[in-house]
Amino acid sequence: xxxxxxxxxxxxxxxxxxxVLNCSFTDSAIYNLQWFRQDPGKGLTSLLLxxxxxxxxxxxxxxxxxxxxxxxxxxxxxASQPGDSATYLCAVRNxxxxxxxxxxxxxxxxxx
Amino acid sequence: xxxxTQSSRYLVKRTGEKVFxxxxxxxxxxxxxxxxxxxxxxxxxxxxxxxxxxxEKGDIPEGYSVSRExxxxxxLILESASTNQTSMYLCxxxxxxxxxxxxxxxxxxxx
Numbered sequence: 398x399x400x401x402x403x404x405x406x407x408x409x410x411x412x413x414x415x416x417v418l419n420c421s422f423t424d425s426a427i428y429n430l431q432w433f434r435q436d437p438g439k440g441l442t443s444l445l446l447x448x449x450x451x452x453x454x455x456x457x458x459x460x461x462x463x464x465x466x467x468x469x470x471x472x473x474x475x476a477s478q479p480g481d482s483a484t485y486l487c488a489v490r491n492x493x494x495x496x497x498x499x500x501x502x503x504x505x506x507x508x509x
Numbered sequence: 510x511x512x513x514t515q516s517s518r519y520l521v522k523r524t525g526e527k528v529f530x531x532x533x534x535x536x537x538x539x540x541x542x543x544x545x546x547x548x549x550x551x552x553x554x555x556x557x558x559x560x561x562x563x564x565e566k567g568d569i570p571e572g573y574s575v576s577r578e579x580x581x582x583x584x585l586i587l588e589s590a591s592t593n594q595t596s597m598y599l600c601x602x603x604x605x606x607x608x609x610x611x612x613x614x615x616x617x618x619x620x
Contacts, residue, residue, distance in 0.1 A: 428606075429606070431608055433611075438614075438616070439613055439614065440513075440599055440611035440612050441599070441611040442611070443608040443609065443610055446607075446608040448606070486552075488609070495557075495559075495603070495605060496554060496557065496567070497554075499551055499552040501551045
């Protein structure tokens, strides 16, 4: 069964510093991997989707990489801002039904 | 942008009540999902539907049922609410190979 791990569980950085968030998975036979952001008490907002054939995806200050062979994905957020404070989750899709396996998330605090 | 609307943000129900959670999407997406999210347990899949009138059990379907009579609407039903069903419920939708989009969630409290 696929297991998805996100370490660390929490992270605090000063404004302006680059953020590096890690996601690891045990089964490399994935369809795709998706990164989400969740604000307290809200639903999840999709940030980036990386297909299994891709190595990275970029959107603005966000860049996500995927290394299937090592079972890892990294989300980079450049020049962090207090508005980036949230919980970031990664999710891996393994099967044809499209069910996702979620990590527990990394809670990020960006201090002014 | 995909819009996924959950009918209630907060809901308080009594033990034994039948509870309906409604979810509507505006993008004609085929697949719809119901998750619950609990501290320490993360997101867990309850049910999903890959097309109208089709449904599949997820990881924790016990105590729940679903209905999808129209493509845009996916309802989660708690047949007889219990206190261990107090949780945040999240609906999501997508087309195959496209990103998953979530609604804002319904915080259900069962007393």
